[in-house]
Amino acid sequence: MKYLLLILAITNALIVSAQTPLIVQVNDSLTAHRYEFSALAKWKDKILLIPQNRKNVVDSIFMIDSSTIDQAIQKNAFAAHAAFAIKNLRHVGAKKDSLYINNILLSKYDGLEACTVKDDTMFFSLEADTSFCYIIKGIINTRSKTIDILPDTLHVPNTYNINNAGYESLAFLPNKNSLIAFFECNKDENARAFAFGTNLKTELTQIEWERPLYFRITDVYALNDSELIGVNHLFTSPIYTSERDAYIQCENLGVVEKQLTNGGNIDTCFTQLVKLTIRNNKIAWKPLAFISLDEADNYEGVVAFKDGALMIVDGEPGNNPCKLIYVSLK
16 A cells, blocks of 8 residues: 555655656766766666666666765765676677677677666667667676666567667566666657566567657656656757767658747757556557756656656767766655
8 A cells, every 4th residue: 555655655756747847866876977878777675777888888786775865965974875787698799799698699789778676687789780689688797786688588679660669668677577668769650668567578569659759769668557658859969960860750740849839940950758558458648847958967867756756877989978867856
């Protein structure tokens, strides 16, 4: 009952119209560009920070107590972390662009993109090349402080042929005991997510979008089996427009710009929180809160926290610092 009331409180706090919320940066030492965080997750009373583990091989998951983050927010205290090493992964190739999971070789590896947790099992979405994504899983071992990757893998087909695009969002739906993976581009009637069992052996179930969500969805967090929060992000710059153009190619730009709020346009970066609702095998969405127009704010992770959410910047592109923030939606 206590857990149910907490979920209802978080859900009610997040059912708001788009707004500019109170944003507080969490004081911690995980700001180095090399971490390139790609996701956030929750495990028990811990917040998990997931490095992409691509150009800079970190091979660790970082954990911060929720109470420590709360103190950092309230009192500007320092949030210490613990590191759990990832085991049973081996990077090969001159550019570390292939990966062994135990004895399984995945070529053209492009990083861990998303993460979610069920009990003591972590699930990751992993990009392997422009036409493949794999879901893998590992066990959290508190005695050895490791994440022990298992040989189980599930291939999920890409829905758009966009370079360096994949399933950047992964969530656990507890009552259904299933996972749902969201492709980062959802611009037209071809957009879809896939649900599947946690044993990674069941068939994929397609879930379509009711209407397009332009620009990337970079992470989601499930409040319950039918409601999630997500990060909707546009990245562009005067010298690098190819990512933006790939996501809105052939779309009506007047219609596209109507999804931008707080002064944004398709020539500036834009980040907002959105709420996703799954009903009758369809995904509906609505804006929750405007976050940033800053080119350095490439938000890649989100989890619900208190009356709002925690979000994290990955530091790419460029050489920007990573940062963890709390967004109050009260």
